[in-house]
Amino acid sequence: MALRDLSSSLSSSSSPELHVLAVDDSFVDRKVIERLLKISACKVTTVESGTRALQYLGLDGDNGSSGLKDLKVNLIVTDYSMPGLTGYELLKKIKESSALREIPVVIMSSENIQPRIEQCMIEGAEEFLLKPVKLADVKRLKELIMRGGEAEEGKTKKLSPKRILQNDIDSSPSSSSTSSSSSSHDVSSLDDDTPSSKRIKLESRG
């Protein structure tokens, strides 16, 4: 059922599979996320940095990499804490690009820092996943993305909580640059003792 819907909505893709670009500087995490996505019937491309991700997406201005752009990316999953370009900065660049802003971006982080999560959601992230990522997270994510590929109304409904947030906070993207000073090494975030689902999903909050 979902695949039929997907193949009709992703008109530029000849295959019903989602093509996911996974960005993470950790070898271990890249291998795990790749397998999680493949086992969930996704095509996967992994890169080790935000810069490489931009190159792959054709945003680095280097037309020599145009060959890679033939494989349309349906979803970007990126780690937050990476050397060089952080996941947040990558998210911003993608959302600032007219060519790429429609691609859903999901942020992953091992740290449960509420301001960071909100910052990402405000900037347009689709979801924020707490690491370590589980199969259930990926399955849920896939469903979310496939549903989001349907009618525009569905998409608008899904996005409206984020719009409420944006209105409330009355901030432009530039003001969120202050949060870069918030140390990503916040040891008060005890992600270890979160027992149940570590999903952070603003839409599900009342």
Next chain:
Amino acid sequence: MDLVQKQKSLQDYTKSLFLEGILDSQFLQLQQLQDESNPDFVSQVVTLFFQDSDRILNDLSLSLDQQVVDFKKVDPHVHQLKGSSSSIGAQRVKNACVVFRSFCEQQNVEACHRCLQQVKQEYYLVKNRLETLFKLEQQIVASGGMIPAVELGF
């Protein structure tokens, strides 16, 4: 030892790793990702973890041995190790990293040295146990058997 006994040994051994807190449910997640098309997935990921960790622990030793310790260098390494150990379910290593980071935050050199020793200890422990686990699995596979799934009710 016949095949059934070997399989029971493996199950018991694996269970003990969970009961001792050396591994957590994330390791089970990895096992779920292994199948006939990817029969070595877990050992591949774990091997990557070992390679990564050896490198990080080496870098940490060097960083902490400097006359003036640069915590801006130390903390990212610990963060990385915390992340990868968490990703494979090496719970005790991860927990030791959490403690380590809090002392990095305080810039307490002596405590960090102790933390490094603790992390190393936990790392060598899980490395040793996992290597034994893989050997047991290999023996079973070599005897033509299947690796039994471990049901732990997580």
